[in-house]
Each structure stands twice: as structure tokens, then as C-alpha cells.
Amino acid sequence: MVEFHSPAAWEIGHKGRKLTAMKVAVCVKQIPDPADPGALDEATKCLKRDTKLILDESDSYGVEMALQLVDAAGGGEVVLISMAPNSEVNGLRTALAMGADQAILVSDDALAGSDALGTAKVLAAAIQRAEPDLVLAATESSDGYTGTVPEQIAEIMGLPSVTFAKSIVAADGSVNVQRQTEAGYDDVTCPLPCLVSVTAGVVEPRYPSFKGIMAAKSKPVDEVTIADLGIDAGSVGWAGAGQEIVAVEEAPAREAGEIIEDDGEAYQRIVSFLDELKVI
Ligand SMILES: Cc1cc2nc3c(=O)[nH]c(=O)nc-3n(C[C@H](O)[C@H](O)[C@H](O)COP(=O)(O)OP(=O)(O)OC[C@H]3O[C@@H](n4cnc5c(N)ncnc54)[C@H](O)[C@@H]3O)c2cc1C
Numbered sequence: 001m002v003e004f005h006s007p008a009a010w011e012i013g014h015k016g017r018k019l020t021a022m023k024v025a026v027c028v029k030q031i032p033d034p035a036d037p038g039a040l041d042e043a044t045k046c047l048k049r050d051t052k053l054i055l056d057e058s059d060s061y062g063v064e065m066a067l068q069l070v071d072a073a074g075g076g077e078v079v080l081i082s083m084a085p086n087s088e089v090n091g092l093r094t095a096l097a098m099g100a101d102q103a104i105l106v107s108d109d110a111l112a113g114s115d116a117l118g119t120a121k122v123l124a125a126a127i128q129r130a131e132p133d134l135v136l137a138a139t140e141s142s143d144g145y146t147g148t149v150p151e152q153i154a155e156i157m158g159l160p161s162v163t164f165a166k167s168i169v170a171a172d173g174s175v176n177v178q179r180q181t182e183a184g185y186d187d188v189t190c191p192l193p194c195l196v197s198v199t200a201g202v203v204e205p206r207y208p209s210f211k212g213i214m215a216a217k218s219k220p221v222d223e224v225t226i227a228d229l230g231i232d233a234g235s236v237g238w239a240g241a242g243q244e245i246v247a248v249e250e251a252p253a254r255e256a257g258e259i260i261e262d263d264g265e266a267y268q269r270i271v272s273f274l275d276e277l278k279v280i
Pocket of ligand 1: 027028029030046049056058059081082083084111112113114115116117119120123136137138139140141142143144145146147148149150241243244245
């Protein structure tokens with residue numbers, strides 16, 4: 001068991017009280033449809049995000065886990081947190097239709113060009129507004145996938161964080177997380193409030209019902225700007241980016257595999273191949 005202690009956790013929701021209700025904030029990224037991702041902007045080398053965006057499938061697992069945690073606690077609330085251009089709510093409506101209660105959307109022209117740290121600063125400020133007991137995110141998004149945003153949020157907020165969760169059980173004042181490793185899993189107990197990143201595929205995200213889709217249309221989405229969050233325009237967007245995209249290249253085409261015909265001795269070739277890869 002690993003115990004984490006938060007040095008200076010922000011004054012968010014949890015006050016060491018008995019968990020009879022739980023407020024969970026889930027970071028959800030709205031991304032271009034992977035079936036039709038569009039093109040890169042030649043000047044900025046960033047993905048054009050001027051089409052309708054959808055809920056990143058990676059985040060549907062966090063939404064499902066949050067809904068299950070609130071059910072298990074006997075009550076509470078799931079609040080979605082998203083940063084997206086053009087007041088985009090399409091992906092948020094999908095998660096609201098799954099059962100989330102409300103959303104905070106940060107949309108502001110000054111955010112164009114934000115790198116992962118800029119994104120984390122903005123999400124952290126929006127999460128603080130929600131005052132949750134627990135923050136969930138995916139381990140990595142499907143489009144940008146630096147896999148760094150959740151831990152940067154935790155660092156900015158002074159929260160302990162647990163990565164690669166395959167299951168989360170909340171008890172009074174803490175969560176018990178099974179954390180996936182190459183060898184199996186670690187059992188980690190972490191005090192609330194904290195941030196947990198959830199591995200894809202660990203729960204079965206529910207399909208929004210017709211009733212859920214209709215209800216989602218009237219659920220509250222609080223759209224805010226960086227000024228509302230007290231964020232200086234110079235610290236985010238292109239102005240605040242500490243990273244630069246210098247080149248973008250096509251991923252190399254997949255090479256054909258080697259076919260081994262079995263002449264009675266093929267197993268030896270397979271064993272030596274696996275040996276070369278150091279997997280046996
Ligand atoms: C110089 C530079 C300029 C860039 N300019 C732009 C730009 O103009 N427009 C643009 O869209 N991207 C831009 N990017 C990419 C952008 O920085 C990343 O997409 C973004 O920071 C999130 O990082 P990620 O996808 O790698 O997150 P990861 O760390 O892989 O995401 C993990 C999880 O964090 C959460 N998360 C991440 N991002 C969000 C979000 N926006 N809202 C809610 N939850 C989130 C989700 O739960 C996600 O599954 C730029 C990058 C650089 C380096």
C-alpha cells in the first residue's frame with residue numbers, strides 16, 4: 001500500500017467528511033472525429049478543430065467510472081470539465097446524456113496555441129470552481145496524447161495523483177485504486193481530494209438512452225472565459241506556450257511481417273525470434 005499526502009491541496013470540496021455523497025469532476029476532451037480527423041493547419045502545424053468535435057472515447061471510461069462512484073456513494077454529482085474552441089458542446093452533451101449532471105466549458109480565442117501545460121492551468125482553474133472530492137481524467141487523449149495533462153493538473157493544484165487506474169473504490173476520506181502495471185497491478189490508497197487517471201477499456205461505458213439524450217439538452221453548461229477564471233492571456237495560448245511544434249511527419253507505413261512456414265522445426269525459429277526481442 002502506498003500512502004500519498006498532499007502538501008498544499010487547494011481548498012476543494014472534501015473536508016474529511018463521511019462519504020455519503022460524492023462530487024466527481026471528470027476532464028473530457030472534445031476532439032475531431034477520428035473517422036474524419038480533417039487536416040493540419042500548415043502555418044501552426046496543429047490539427048484544425050473547426051469542425052464539430054466529439055467526446056474523446058478515452059474519456060468515456062472516466063465518465064462511466066464517475067457515474068458508478070456516485071451511485072456507490074449513494075448520491076452526489078458528476079461535473080464535466082472541458083477546454084475547447086468555438087463554444088463546442090457536442091461531446092459534452094454525449095457525456096451529459098450518459099448521466100453526468102453538469103459541465104464547465106472553457107472556450108476563449110486566447111487559448112488557441114495552448115500547449116499541454118497551458119491546457120492544464122486552464123483545466124485546474126475550472127476544476128477549482130467545481131470544488132470536487134475527486135478528479136478523473138484519461139491517461140492520454142486520442143488526438144494529442146502527450147499523456148501529461150492530468151499529472152500537470154495535479155501538480156498545479158497540489159493534489160496527490162494516481163495514474164493508470166483500472167478500478168477505484170471510494171471510502172471515507174480516501175480512494176483505493178488498483179493501478180495497472182506491466183506485471184499486474186498496485187494497490188494504492190490515496191487521501192481525498194486527489195486526481196486519478198483512468199486507463200482505457202477498464203469499464204464498459206454506458207450508451208446514452210433516448211431519455212438521457214433528451215435530458216442532456218437542458219442540463220447546465222457553464223461556459224467561461226479565461227478572464228472569468230482569473231487567468232492572464234499571456235500565460236496560455238501561443239503567448240504562453242513553452243513548447244513549439246517544429247515539424248510534423250507522416251507515420252512510417254507498417255512493414256509486412258515475416259511468415260514462417262512450418263517444416264517441423266518452425267518452433268525453433270519462433271523461439272529464437274522471441275529471444276531476440278527479449279520477451280522470453
Ligand atoms: C505549441 C503547441 C501549440 C498547440 N496548439 C494547439 C491549438 O491551437 N489547439 C489545440 O487544440 N491543440 C493545440 N496543441 C495541442 C495541445 O497542447 C494538446 O492537445 C492539449 O494540451 C492536451 O494535451 P494532450 O491531448 O496531449 O492531453 P493528454 O495529456 O494526452 O490528455 C490526457 C487527458 O487529459 C484530459 N484533457 C486533455 N486535454 C483536455 C481538454 N482540452 N479538455 C478537457 N480535458 C482534457 C483528458 O481527460 C485527456 O484524456 C498545441 C500543442 C503545442 C505544443
